[in-house]
Amino acid sequence: MSALEGALVRWRRLRACYRYANLASHHVLGFTIKLVLLLYFGLALLFLALRYAILPNIDLYKGDIEAAAGRALGNRVTIAHLEAGWQGIHPVLTLGDVRLIDRGGRQVLALPEVTAALSWWSLAAFEPRLHALEVRSPQLDMRRGRDGIISVAGIRLDPDKRDDGRGADWLLRQREIVIRGGRIDWTDELRGRPTLALTDVTLALLNRFGGGHRFALRATPPRALGQPLDVRARFRHRFGARPSDIARWKGELYADLRGADLVAWKQHVDLPFQIASGRGSVRAWLSVDQARVAGFTADLALADVNARLGTTLEPLELARISGRLAAREEMLPGKDEGKPTFGAHGHTISLTDFSVTTRDGQALPPATLEQTWRPARDGRPETGELSARQLDIGALAALAGYLPLPPQQRQMLLDYAPRGRLLDVAAEWEGRYPALRSYRVHGDVAGLAINAQPARAAQPARGDQPAIPARPATPGFQNLSGSIDASQNGGSVTVDSTALVLHMPAWFAEPALPLDRLDLKARWNFDPGKQLLVEVERLAFAQGTLSGSLSGRHSLPLLPGGGAAGPGTADITGTLDGFAINSVGRFLPLGTPEHLAGWLGTALQGGTLRDAHLRLRGDLAGFPFRATGGVNAVLERARGEFHAAGRLENARLEYAPDHRHADGTPLWPVAENINGRIEFDRARMEIRGDTLRTMGVALSNVKAVIPDLGAHEKMMLEIDGNAAAPMQEFLRYVAASPVPEWIGHFLDETRAGGNARLGLRLRMPLAHLPDTKVQGSLQLLGNDISLFPELPQLTAAEGKIEFWERGVALNGVGASFLGGPLGLSGGTQKDGSIAIRLHGILSAEGMRRTAPVPALRRLAQRLSGSTPYTGSVVVREGRRLVTLESNLAGLGMELPVPLNKPEADSLPLRFVLAGEPTVGNVARDEIRLALGEGVAARYLREKTGRAPWTVQRGGIGINVPAPQPDSGMMIHVDMRALNVDGWIAAGKAIAGEGEGSGSDGAGPGFAQYVMPTVIGGRVGELTIGERRLADVILGATHLRDTWQANLHSRHASGYVTWAETGGGQGVGKVTARLASLVIPESSEAEV
Structure with missing residues (x-):
């Protein structure tokens, strides 16, 4: 029951509300109908009064009309004659010879004929309103006073005075105003410039309810200024605001000027730059917001331009300019209203199909570019954006010196000196260069070039300048083509370039690296304070016969304050083919130890590296991952791996390139035509020559090894090799090496025939090559050897001659001397001299068969039998001492007394040859001979060069x-x-x-x-x-x-x-x- 009672109560209330609303609506509708009927009949009466009572007698009201127009325009108005008519439902007044007189008594407007169609809105506005106003052949005076206020026909447009501008307000409330065949005189009293007269003026002003205004002007300037001018405008103001308050206007202005002389226009228009010459056409759009220039767009076609865009800049002389230039200001609502602020809150500048040609031939091909800048405010950093399409930045950068750029942008252009074309590139950043907080760049480039940049240390904040983080060195390049998408957090890059040049002065002593082709696809990730990860998916390059590829990744740990926390870890695989070995010095990092870099750069003098492979893996702090062997070998391999190997073709190696003989020849003979392999295994470098030649000698299994590339000052080069060749070639090799100095030039005059085997091992400290250690051995294989020209030849020599950096040793050397056996032993002594002991048998028959000198063979005809002998050869400081001794027992001598002797008798013989060091190519020696107790001889000899010995003086004494x-x-x-x-x-x-x-x-x-x-x-x-x-x-x-x-x-x-x-x-x-x-x-x- 209670629910039913509640529903009835609500129903009664609803019916009561309906009755009250119905009654009220009937009353309102009745009142409205009555009001409409009253207005209708009132307007009808007014219309009839105008048509039949007022307009036919309009001359009676001329004074009233002059007064009303004067009040509306704020100046005195005179009308010569007045006519009335109708245009549809609108009354029309035709005024003849209308004049507007300002407060100073000057005629500021003369209107030969004015046709005005009245608007019925005049009744609601309580002031005259025109449906249309047409003025024919007027003469309008426009001027800017010395106070900067613009007046139009005496009507001041002063936004700071509320009691002025009534005439402008009234004009801007009229629906349509048209001027035909008029003349406008513009006088700038503020700048003191001559009056500008515009003729054949056609002007239309359309004003709409709600604050919308449209303006169109066509006029002909003086011939010196150019062709007819076309100006149009569209503006709005806030609803309810004074129409004449131009400080509150928002809208757009359009101007089209053809064949203009910019210098002539400079007398009448304020230009933001100095100009000395220039002609052409300009079509421009100007956006205005609250009396501030919000945007500007201009289509330019100019020639012979000479302009200075800043007081401190050089004049910009251009043969041609074409394209579209646009600028837009960032507007802040409610701030700086009515004040010019272009650029204060940020701006956007763009070029579209813009091209420039200077008088000296530099050209900027048609390009499209847009740049946006916003200043720091409200705790947010300065930001910028840049987009470009088909932009030749090299040509643009060349013009930068003439443009009013901010100092940081000008410095950035000087630092990087960009060249090339941006096909479709966009960039945005936060912060001010060089302290950028964030950035992003993406797009396509062609033929791009920038300068390399050195590393920069972190800099603390100073004043309003924020702290600048550290920056690693960055490479430069020329003729780079590809695409990039990069930000402060990482990015990716794809390169497909030909005739590319990389510039890496922070990495290599010779920074320029030219490449015929480079194909690269890579990406990176940057986590500040943590790590930089670079991943190369594909890298392929070629330069002449050189080609290579690389792939892998490199992770670089970073410190919180900037900078690297270490070299990082890497996992890289690569190949190389056709590498010119003599260019290895160009590719050595600057951190390479000086002695190693010097040796690699000059010792490897020719040849080609083929089929090379690279594998690098591990923490680069342990590079090159030295192997110590033993139980740690497995752990070392897990810690890191570095291996590079390739095949050598016709390589050339000079062991000690920085050390030469006095005549400039290499200290050690150069190894040439090396065919073998080069291998880097961790810290070990090995060059293995399977075949090579040096001074005509064919060598095999030659190895050049640096056991530890990370040993720095203790870095050692070890060279091992073997050769089998004619003995005389080995003597030539030894003569061209440091060995003669070590063995007192003992072998300088030695000649030999037959083949022999040579083994050589060098230990060369690269930091101090004079401390080189040498171990060599020469295996005689039945050779014929002439130690000195004055000694008979040793034939069928066998045995081994060993030498090292301080001497020589003869081990088991035997030969035939004058037809008899001869044994030789000895070598370098503790005092540095060389002493060789001789023991042999002299036979008459052997002398007859083998003596190299005919006189000896004829002497042997008078000898018989054989006899043993001993002797020695001592070389000390270039002096030679040869001694032979024998009792001649067993040797018969058929010579006159006192040299006749039967075989059984003894006759002691002592022969001594003492040679002095050669001085000035002249050699001298002394021979002493003693036979028994009765015969003695002494000879002093001399020879020049390779001429035979000549006895200068000598004597034989018998029994004296x-x-x-x-x-x-x-x-x-x-x-x-x-x-x-x-x-x-x-x-x-x-x-x-x-x-x-x-x-x-x-x-x-x-x-x-x-x-x-x-x-x-x-x-x-x-x-x-x-x-x-x-x-x-x-x-x-x-x-x-x-x-x-x-x-x-x-x-x-x-x-x-x-x-x-x-x-x-x-x-x-x-x-x-x-x-x-x-x-x-x-x-x-x-x-």
């Missing part, structure tokens, strides 16, 4: 010491009997026919050792010329085949001359001048 003449050859004897005829015959036989016929007896053959120029002595019995003389004291000289002697004996005393026969036949001619002559009875028959 060897004489020492100042020059020539001298024999001094003291004997019981001497057969001169026998010695002459023997000497000629040994020397060879005609060899002893030199004019001075000291020729270069064997005769110079035995044929005297002076003879002196005492002989008990002398046989000469087949005559015997007793108790002879003789002094003889030999000159030009003639002997001259002073003789004193028991048989004769006096002066004797003996002229030898030219052919050596017979005894020749003897001439004597004797003081006494005794002829024995037994010889009388021969006289």
Whole structure:
């Protein structure tokens, strides 16, 4: 029951409300109908009054109309005559010769004819309102006063004075105003410029309810300024605001000016830059908001422009400008209203199909560019945006010096010096360069180039400048084409470039790296304070015959304050082919130890690396992951891996490139035509030459190893090699190395035949190459060796000659010397000298067969049997000392007395040759010979270059010491009997026919050792010329085949001359001048 009662109560209330609403609506509807009928009949009466009472008598109201128009316009108005009519339902007034007089009494407007159609809204507005106003052939005065206020026909447009501008308000409330065939005179009193007269003016002003205004103007300026001008505008103001308050206007202004002279227009229009010349056409749109320029768009086609866009900038001289230029201001509602603020709150500047050509030929091809900037405010950082399409940034950067850019942007352009084309690129950033807080860049580029940038340390905040974080060095490049999408958190890049040049001065001593082709696809992720991760999906490049590829990833840990916390970890795989080995120095990082970089850059002098592979994995703090072996080997391999290997073709290696001989030749002979492999295994580098040549010698299995690339100052280069070649080639190799210095030039004059084997091992500290250690061995294989030109040749030599950086050693060396066996042993001594011990057997038969000098072979004809001998060869500080000793037991000698000896007898022999160091290409030595106790000889010799030895002076003493003449050859004897005829015959036989016929007896053959120029002595019995003389004291000289002697004996005393026969036949001619002559009875028959 209670629910039903509640429903009834609600129903009664609803019916009551309905009755009350129905009654009220009837009353309102009735009142409205009555009001409408009243207005209708009132308007009808007014219409009838106008049509039949007022308009036919309009002249009676001319004064009232002048007064009403004056009140509306704020100036005095005069009307010469007045007519009335109708245009539809609107009354029309035609006014003739209307003039507007300002408060100063100046005529500011003259209207020959004005047609005004009244609007019925005048009744509601309580002021005259026009449906349309048409003015023909007016003369309008517009001026800017010295106070900066603009007046139009005497109507001041001063937004700061509420009591002014009534005329402007009234005009802007009229529905339509049209001016035809008029003239406008613009006078700028503020700038003191001449009046600008615009003729053939056609103007239309359309005002709509709610504050909308449209404006159109066509006019012809003076011929010097250009072609007719077309200006249009569309503005709005807030509802209820004064229409004449232009500080509250918002809208757009359009202008089209063709064939304009910019310098001439400068007299009448304020330009934001200085201009000296320029002509062309401009079509522009200007957006205005609250008296501020909110945007500007201009289509330009200009020529011969000379403008200075800033007081501190150089003039910009352009042959042509075309394209669209636009600018837009960032507006803040309710702030800086009515004040010009362009750029204060941010702006956007854009170029569309914009091209520029300077007078010196620089051209900016048609490009599209948009740049937006917003200042820092409300705790938010400064921001910027940039987008470009088909933009040649090189040409644009070249013009940057003429443009009014902010200092940080100008510095950025100077630092990076960008060149190339941006095909479709967009960028945005927060912060001010160089302290950018965030950024993003994405788009496509072609032929892009920027300068490399050095690393930058972190800088603290200073004043209003925020702190600048550290920045690593960045590479530069030329002719880069591809796409990029990058931000402060990471990004990706794709490169497909030809004729590319990379610039990496922070990484390499030679920063420019040209590439014929580069194909790259990579991405990276940057987590500030944590890590930088770079992943290369594909990298392929080519330069000439060089090609390579790379893929992998590199993670770099970062410190919270900026900078790297270490080298990071890497996992990289790569290949390389066709690499020119002599260019390795260009690719060495700047952090490479100086001695290693110097050696690699100059030691590897040629050849090509083929089929190279690279594998790098692990924490780079442990690079190159030295292997210590032992139980840690497995852990080391897990910690990291570095391996690179490739094949060498025709490589060239100079072991010590920074060290040379005095004549500039390499310290060690260069290894050439190396074919083998190069391998980096962790810290070990090995170059293995399977085949190579050095100074014509073919080598094999040569290895050049640096065991530890990370040893720095202790880095060692180890070279091992073997060779089998002619012995003489090895001697040439040794002569071109430092070995001669180490062994006292012992082998300088050595010559050899036959093949031999050479093993060589070098240990070269790269930080101090003079401390190089050498171990070498020369295996003799039956070689024929001539140690010195003055010594007979060693034949069929066997054994091993070992040498090192401080000397040489002969081990088990045996040979045949003058047909008999010879053993050699010894080497370098503690004092640095070289001492070689000799022991052998001399045989007459062997001498006859093997003696290299004919005189020795002829001497051997007078010998028989054999005898042992010993000797030594000592070399000390360039001096040679050769000693031979024997008792000659077993050797028979068929020579005149005192050198005749049966085989069984002993006759001690000692031979000493002492050589002095060569000075000025002249060599000197001394020979001493002792035979038994009765014969001694001494020779001083000299030779120049490779000429034969020449005896400068010498002497033979028999039973007396060897004489020492100042020059020539001298024999001094003291004997019981001497057969001169026998010695002459023997000497000629040994020397060879005609060899002893030199004019001075000291020729270069064997005769110079035995044929005297002076003879002196005492002989008990002398046989000469087949005559015997007793108790002879003789002094003889030999000159030009003639002997001259002073003789004193028991048989004769006096002066004797003996002229030898030219052919050596017979005894020749003897001439004597004797003081006494005794002829024995037994010889009388021969006289």
